[in-house]
Amino acid sequence: MAHEPKNYDHLKGGALKGLSDSQLDQHFTLYKGYVAKLNEIEAKLAEADNTKPNYSFNEYSELKRREAVAFNGSFLHELYFENLGADNGISPKLQAALDAQGGKDRIVADLKAAALCGPGWAILTRNRRDNKLHTYFFAEHHLGLPIDQDILCVLDSWEHAFMVDYGIKRAAYVDVFADNIKWSEVSKRFA
Template identity: 40%
Template structure:
């Protein structure tokens, strides 16, 4: 299965010329305007700048052990996270017109935002790893060296990811790199946001929500799904993420 790729889209704002809508209050009157000039600037307070995240497309070939239907269903769910990330931001912008009256609603939407945003971003990490088809680990890569320092070998890193993937519950196995500590961390993240390691770049993301595999596997066959994940993983994408963290230090 081939899904068209858009290399410019990063689950991020559109690359169109930036003309954000700015919600303003002036003498109690709410209005929106695009970048430019406005009269009585001294009386204008900016409440919120709204932009829209775009659903990415991915160049995913036919996979072994993961059907085209499974991937299509999963991509549709990812699009829902993008939609609701935008919806929450839009609703907060609208509710900000009456901040005091809507304070409770705004607070609850802000709490919900991390779930939707991380659901969007983690799925982008996930699908990127299948682009271009499966590629084996480069045992001479910088990531291989880091894996050897932390786990003894690349194979031991994979075994550890499999072990963490056996955790009960829904969520993700995430391998991070800590540039300050110069080490890898492998953790289980509940939902999409609970247990994320603050500020650390994601190297590998394994989706363990049932929606990631239940078209092809029943819950008791989760380990078979994990096998399929590693069989189709493009390790060069994972290694490139590590190289990017090294360059950014």
């Protein structure tokens, strides 16, 4: 079954503070490329000979190595776009979890700091092992994503997410992102 890219045009037209339609269009195009590549890889895997996988080279092996890049690139972008659209809809349960760890401002400051670690992804999660909120940074879609987590909020800190509007000013973009968090979506994921 082929994956279809979702439409996030509702985020355009001034729905987000500080992110232009041009910036969003560029980002949507990149996201659609990940979905197309995921479909291509899955179609090739359905036909690939998996009887001789090899570290050095084998078509099946190469497809399997890149599958997570396209998969995570597709779905991390969906989580990112879906947690945009500023609101203050923090559920009581999420608020309690935030308060238990110093409050929303402290957690958001840590998420922003994680995003400034470099190009990549910063995420807010609920760790299923200790049931606490955590922020993580990882540079590649398929490397460094922590296991056993419920992903609550995704911040894309790759340049493609902000270069049209902010050039190399990642910190300015990260501030704008924080102002655009859709807390009702984060709360839904927390539930």
